[in-house]
Amino acid sequence: MIDRMHLRILREIERQGSLTAAAKALNLTQSALSHTIKKLEAQLGAPLWTKEGRNLQLTQAGAYLQREASRLLPQLERVDQVLRQYASGDKGTLRIGMECHPCYQWLLKVVEPFLQRWPGVDVDVKQQFQFGGLAALFNHDIDILVTPDPVLRDAITFEPVFPYEQVLVVSRHHPLAEQAFVSPQQLTDQTLYTYPVSAERLDIFQQFLLPAHCHPGRHKTLEDTDMILQMVAAERGVATLPQWLVEEYAQTMPIRPVRLGKDGVHKHIHLGFRNASADDQHIRTFIEFARAGMGDGA
Amino acid sequence: MIDRMHLRILREIERQGSLTAAAKALNLTQSALSHTIKKLEAQLGAPLWTKEGRNLQLTQAGAYLQREASRLLPQLERVDQVLRQYASGDKGTLRIGMECHPCYQWLLKVVEPFLQRWPGVDVDVKQQFQFGGLAALFNHDIDILVTPDPVLRDAITFEPVFPYEQVLVVSRHHPLAEQAFVSPQQLTDQTLYTYPVSAERLDIFQQFLLPAHCHPGRHKTLEDTDMILQMVAAERGVATLPQWLVEEYAQTMPIRPVRLGKDGVHKHIHLGFRNASADDQHIRTFIEFARAGMGDGA
DNA sequence: AGCAATTCATGAACATAAATAATGATTTTA
DNA sequence: TAAAATCATTATTTATGTTCATGAATTGCT
Structure with a gap:
């Protein structure tokens, strides 16, 4: 019922002090704001403002909604922000599974440049699997499987690196x-x-x-x-x-x-990943680094 | 950007496990949901689910949004609920100003049935005013002024009770x-x-x-x-x-x-109130009780 | 296997909701 | 008192969301 826009309207009208100014701040016409408010108040069955002459005065319900707006809107804005970080690849966790004991030494050398390339991305390395590394890949418990023994599967790609x-x-x-x-x-x-x-x-x-x-x-x-x-x-x-x-x-x-x-x-050390995640930026660069970064290291 | 409906979609798809079921729960067609999701993912620039065969798997961004949804939606739902209480008059505070010392005894007898009639409504009695009771009424510091001396003003009504x-x-x-x-x-x-x-x-x-x-x-x-x-x-x-x-x-x-x-x-003891709040349920019943409730008491 | 049922995606048509423009009433300021 | 500003309102346009019809892909069933 109460929508994000409603919260924004409450907040902006308090900030600006007038409908016209609030409308401007919200990139709306004064008319649009007036309509929206009227509709909201009709839905609620109660006014949010009393209008005395030119200036608006919050009712108790309006004051309550205004407090909630100032509390909830920053949280929603933070969600937007974090989501943008995910979208740009600035944030996330790459979960790597290891099925070959000595590969750990090699992995560290690939992880290092990866962490530099993606400062906001965590790398999580798992070495124990209840039903094997391939099952972990299927179950989305890991995103990449490091193994010397690739297995031919439909939904999984193995690349020798x-x-x-x-x-x-x-x-x-x-x-x-x-x-x-x-x-x-x-x-x-x-x-x-x-x-x-x-x-x-x-x-x-x-x-x-x-x-x-x-x-x-x-x-x-x-x-x-x-x-x-x-x-x-x-x-x-x-x-x-x-x-x-x-x-x-x-x-x-x-x-x-x-x-x-x-x-x-x-x-060959192989990297396995789900075909569905082949476009994932993190996975792509990880594979890239795995191939290139160690070309000379050994 | 992220709207309440988006949060509801995230939550419902997790709850129901499929688009079709979630659409039903949200009173939408499967098609509408599909369109909305597509649009949202396009706006974000990142998928929220990976679709493997028939079943959906949350991406990291999707999992994040889902967590936020389960955190924020209950709060928004509570806002709706409280707002409904305000609208029905079940909630609020009636702020009464007193300009006549001995009236306090009389007031108590009116407040008592009022509190019974509106169990969720608080009554707040103030006796000290920086610029007088009338100014307090104008300033929305109080909603009702109890006084033996009414003053003729445009925006204020005094009723002898x-x-x-x-x-x-x-x-x-x-x-x-x-x-x-x-x-x-x-x-x-x-x-x-x-x-x-x-x-x-x-x-x-x-x-x-x-x-x-x-x-x-x-x-x-x-x-x-x-x-x-x-x-x-x-x-x-x-x-x-x-x-x-x-x-x-x-x-x-x-x-x-x-x-x-x-x-x-x-x-006469008069009750003064802003004309703008003449329709307020609480004020109406208070005046009513003030007139009727004390008809015999004295 | 093969068939039926289910699920999701898509494009076009449609309906609804939202935004705007234009205008009027009211109030404030100069 | 005139001018400026604010908010409300109506009609109109625009945008958005929804449905319908359909197709492709997947899963379950016998």
Whole structure:
């Protein structure tokens, strides 16, 4: 019943003191304002002003409405403003899901320029999914999924953004450290450290050991990349990681990368997003930065 | 920009889950809703929903607007409700100004049924005026002026609501107590107690003493009716009050009324109100009660 | 699968509401 | 008292919102 315009009229008439001035301030003719007021008062069944001679005097109902106007209008104006920020992309949250443990290091390098480009936009990174990253994408729990293993789906697009080679990490003093590459058979007496995820999601199994019908001597899991590399450095076992990540750590730790097989295991980090959000500015620039920003970094 | 209807649309679509259902709830056709939404999104420059297949998913901007809708709409609805109360007269404040000290006792008897008739309406009684009661009425500081002395003015109407006789009050043992009436000359050796107002506003001077070119022996002022009567009872002097008020007090105090002159001084309590507020329900019923309610009381 | 039902989008016609222009009555100012 | 200003009112134009008719896409059902 009471509309935003009504509140504005109340406020402006109090501010300006006259109908004519208020009409001007509202970009209306005096006539239009007069009509609108008349209609409003008729709807309410009560006058909002008493008109004595030339100047208006608020009735009690009018005074009440005027107080409410001065309270509510700023709130509505703020809504407009925030909405404009959303529209211009100045505001929002980009929710990123991670399905690949070591990618976190890489992600940080993409997030950094993104945050600079969109100072008002937050980035929210999630790593745990109740029904997997793809389901999280479907459910709108996340907007972008970072994964090395894209899946073909109708409503989802995966884009490869960063190629890398998955390598074996061994201690600098490890017998395999000097080899150009390792064979699956050479891992059958090794202790293999991996993240605690199912074997189907580990390339070392899917693309290297299982095709050769091999198994590692022992398989242990650790949550944390640093911890895994500690173990490797201490010659308690071997692990697999992206080569660029190993090289980074190798500067401060006694570890070495060794190629998996003669040709190596080559992968891509993919970014998945809903097709419906393909036009989203934030998502577009994020993908852009992911592709470009790391072109040299590795 | 954001209008109340927009907020309602956001809320209803969330509640109902579909455009068609929301349209029904808003008493619109599905088509009208669709058009309105399209226009709103065009104005904002950003979508509020992403449409995947059949069901709608709020964007971040949409989710924000939806939260604001659920916050602001109840407030707007409350405004409607209160405004309806004002219109029906269920709510408001009747501000009464008093220009006659003893009238307070009388006023209470009128206010009582008024408060019962309008349970939501407050009564505010003011007795002090910076520029007099009439100016307070003009300035909208009060809505009704209670006075024994009406003044002819264009924009103000005075209605006599209660006739009374102004009488002299003396102690039961006072020499004048047994007389049928007193003459002005008989007061020239008396101490006269009055309220602390200028002599022009005191009937005892204007209508009784001055026309006979008399003066009281002494003139003292007191704020309070009870205090004046204490003085009279203690035979420290005499005073003038409405007869009905004296009779009331005479039941518990040793005092007596005596007529002023052979014919007595006859007055009316008048109620003054702005002509502009003549239609006001509260004012109308107050005047009505003032006339009727006290018809017997005195 | 295929058919029916449902949902949303769209363009054109229509109805309603809102804004304006023109004018008049009233009030204030000079 | 004349001139200026304010608000109300009527008729007219303009704009906005609504409906109708229809189509495309999706979902449910058998």
